[in-house]
Amino acid sequence: MSRIMAHLVTHYPDADRSRAVAQGLIDGGASYLEIQFPFSDPTADGPAIQKACQDALDTGFSVDEGFSFVRNVASDIRESGREIPIFVMTYASLIFARGVERFLADGVDAGATGFILPDIPIDYDEGVWDAATRVGATIMPVTVTTAARARLDLILERSPKYAYIALRRGITGVKTQLDSKMLAVLDRFRDAGTRVMAGFGITEADQVRALEQHVHAVVVGSALVRTVTDCAADDHETIRAAVAARLKALLPET
Amino acid sequence: MTKRYNDYFGDFGGRYVAEVLRAPLDELEDAFLDAMDDPSFHDEFDEIASTFVGRPTPMLYAKNSSKEIGGAQIFVKLEGLANTGAHKINNAVGQILLAKRMGKRRIIAETGAGQHGVATAAVCAKMGFECTVYMGEIDITRQKPNVFWMELFGATVAPVGSGQKTLKDAVNEALRDWASSFADTHYIIGSALGPSPYPDMVREFQSVVGREARAQIEEMITARDLNLEALVACVGGGSNAIGFFEPFLETKAPRLIGVEAGGRGPEPGNHAARMKGLGRTGIVQGYKSLFLLDPDGQVQDTHSVSAGLDYPGIGPQLAALGVAGRIEFARATDSEALDALQFFAKNEGVVFALESAHGAAEAIRLARELPPTSAIVVNMSGRGDKDLFITAKQLDKERWQEFLAREAAE
Numbered sequence: 001m002s003r004i005m006a007h008l009v010t011h012y013p014d015a016d017r018s019r020a021v022a023q024g025l026i027d028g029g030a031s032y033l034e035i036q037f038p039f040s041d042p043t044a045d046g047p048a049i050q051k052a053c054q055d056a057l058d059t060g061f062s063v064d065e066g067f068s069f070v071r072n073v074a075s076d077i078r079e080s081g082r083e084i085p086i087f088v089m090t091y092a093s094l095i096f097a098r099g100v101e102r103f104l105a106d107g108v109d110a111g112a113t114g115f116i117l118p119d120i121p122i123d124y125d126e127g128v129w130d131a132a133t134r135v136g137a138t139i140m141p142v143t144v145t146t147a148a149r150a151r152l153d154l155i156l157e158r159s160p161k162y163a164y165i166a167l168r169r170g171i172t173g174v175k176t177q178l179d180s181k182m183l184a185v186l187d188r189f190r191d192a193g194t195r196v197m198a199g200f201g202i203t204e205a206d207q208v209r210a211l212e213q214h215v216h217a218v219v220v221g222s223a224l225v226r227t228v229t230d231c232a233a234d235d236h237e238t239i240r241a242a243v244a245a246r247l248k249a250l251l252p253e254t
Numbered sequence: 255m256t257k258r259y260n261d262y263f264g265d266f267g268g269r270y271v272a273e274v275l276r277a278p279l280d281e282l283e284d285a286f287l288d289a290m291d292d293p294s295f296h297d298e299f300d301e302i303a304s305t306f307v308g309r310p311t312p313m314l315y316a317k318n319s320s321k322e323i324g325g326a327q328i329f330v331k332l333e334g335l336a337n338t339g340a341h342k343i344n345n346a347v348g349q350i351l352l353a354k355r356m357g358k359r360r361i362i363a364e365t366g367a368g369q370h371g372v373a374t375a376a377v378c379a380k381m382g383f384e385c386t387v388y389m390g391e392i393d394i395t396r397q398k399p400n401v402f403w404m405e406l407f408g409a410t411v412a413p414v415g416s417g418q419k420t421l422k423d424a425v426n427e428a429l430r431d432w433a434s435s436f437a438d439t440h441y442i443i444g445s446a447l448g449p450s451p452y453p454d455m456v457r458e459f460q461s462v463v464g465r466e467a468r469a470q471i472e473e474m475i476t477a478r479d480l481n482l483e484a485l486v487a488c489v490g491g492g493s494n495a496i497g498f499f500e501p502f503l504e505t506k507a508p509r510l511i512g513v514e515a516g517g518r519g520p521e522p523g524n525h526a527a528r529m530k531g532l533g534r535t536g537i538v539q540g541y542k543s544l545f546l547l548d549p550d551g552q553v554q555d556t557h558s559v560s561a562g563l564d565y566p567g568i569g570p571q572l573a574a575l576g577v578a579g580r581i582e583f584a585r586a587t588d589s590e591a592l593d594a595l596q597f598f599a600k601n602e603g604v605v606f607a608l609e610s611a612h613g614a615a616e617a618i619r620l621a622r623e624l625p626p627t628s629a630i631v632v633n634m635s636g637r638g639d640k641d642l643f644i645t646a647k648q649l650d651k652e653r654w655q656e657f658l659a660r661e662a663a664e
């Protein structure tokens with residue numbers, strides 16, 4: 001069975017309609033939701049997500065509102081009768097400004113399972129891992145298939161429940177070709193008992209199918225954000241349906 | 255001498271980057287430390303410094319200005335006489351030599367005022383590297399002449415339309431490029447900031463300014479029986495300041511004063527001053543330091559008449575030394591900088607870059623408070639030629655616009 005961790009940016013295209021995006025992802029069969037809190041300088045994101053973050057900030061996003069959004073989406077998930085863990089993805093600046101422990105605790109309180117923090121590496125972690133243990137949050141460390149073996153080992157030593165593995169060297173949003181070296185990295189984590197979430201540049205059902213046996217879930221980000229961009233002027237129901245359709249098209253027929 | 259590789263400076267610094275950038279940063283750290291211990295690296299740097307950069311740059315005794323002020327004697331390190339017009343070239347030379355050692359063939363850089371971009375494009379032309387310079391669309395508009403020079407040197411100037419469309423956005427774009435290109439590309443960052451080892455490395459390459467200045471000023475104050483009271487430098491990211499101050503960081507005297515952009519005033523969005531309570535500790539663009547952030551941690555807009563100071567973060571070592579008290583910080587507003595620029599132009603026949611003119615403004619202010627037996631050295635990090643279109647518009651608007659209209663009609 002294929003699983004997808006579907007990414008969305010809260011407050012994109014605006015607060016209300018990003019709820020429609022989340023509902024569309026739930027309808028479309030997402031197994032996990034990655035909710036990105038927009039930051040003004042998202043250096044690890046490609047152009048589509050970066051633009052979405054900028055627009056989200058222009059609508060007046062605040063971190064408090066971000067947690068309200070998570071709360072609302074968690075309630076939509078409960079209503080759907082499905083179990084879809086929410087991971088909050090954001091950058092160090094937002095966490096640090098609120099205080100690491102408070103940020104994580106507020107996220108858990110709002111209904112998030114864990115956090116994805118690309119610019120907080122494991123050896124410059126600002127106390128994130130300890131704080132996560134205290135508040136009952138799961139950190140999903142982020143790495144890349146091109147990382148040195150010693151860097152991968154550093155993450156494996158923590159025996160993380162999940163790991164987010166970027167499939168290419170670069171930033172998000174450019175089409176990815178799978179190769180055997182990439183797959184070997186994924187398998188190392190899988191064999192260590194970590195649930196591997198892999199993505200970056202996934203745009204087609206074929207890619208999802210090719211990854212299926214190597215990962216716990218495939219991450220889809222830019223492709224979905226582009227769908228939202230294409231219907232940024234539409235109403236709630238239209239967006240919800242378009243996002244659901246886009247996601248369904250990525251999931252192999254069952 | 256301060257330690258070459260620190261990573262952290264007190265609470266600030268570090269390497270807060272996505273895992274994808276660890277490989278090139280680790281490689282760079284190794285190459286940097288290796289080069290610093292290799293005499294042939296220093297020989298090559300010195301050779302290029304003297305035959306291409308124009309080192310040593312002169313130290314001017316600003317006699318007329320000092321007399322008019324009637325206080326301390328002002329000396330000006332004419333760093334802006336370096337090839338391409340600013341201190342930026344010292345760092346560009348050092349880093350391109352590292353790129354060569356690492357076997358890279360392509361260089362990327364970000365630029366604000368365009369000075370770092372021009373310096374990088376020039377060294378790429380000289381050393382035979384392909385070069386792409388990221389530059390915010392707003393900076394491209396206000397620093398058009400530098401775009402022309404970069405292209406003349408054969409560089410590609412890539413406009414950045416995201417965010418505030420200025421320096422910080424150009425850094426973001428350069429980091430994005432690097433994340434997918436580091437196999438054959440080196441990123442020459444333009445100031446003493448970013449993830450480690452950049453702050454340490456840029457300081458080392460800029461410390462040539464401080465070493466020269468120390469030797470020059472010692473001779474000049476001894477001859478005049480003066481007491482060296484203070485060194486003054488403008489601070490954008492902080493590369494000219496940290497390089498200028500470097501030989502004095504571990505001594506108690508002289509006073510070291512960094513001057514930030516006071517812009518139009520202290521309200522958020524109107525300035526680029528991060529010290530003295532305006533900045534918050536944060537992690538942005540790979541390093542921990544003081545930044546202009548809103549309470550949520552979003553980076554705030556900044557303003558300065560000088561594009562080179564128009565940046566929300568300060569290099570981690572300067573921030574740490576500011577908190578520790580070794581370096582003092584002051585601010586000069588847009589109009590104070592313009593006044594200082596005119597003052598030194600009239601009295602000394604030198605035109606400060608708008609960035610450096612912030613330091614000049616503080617030097618004038620400080621000289622008034624000190625006795626004539628004191629000496630102050632201000633770093634003219636750049637010369638003002640590049641700012642012609644801004645300065646002329648500010649100081650002689652009508653005639654300048656007439657001229658531009660005539661030129662445009664041709």
Ligand SMILES: Cc1ncc(COP(=O)(O)O)c(C=O)c1O
Nearest residue numbers: 369445490491492493494562636
């Ligand atoms: C002449 C000049 N001085 C100063 C600066 C500010 O940079 P830094 O603080 O790194 O010296 C710039 C930046 O473009 C510049 O061009």
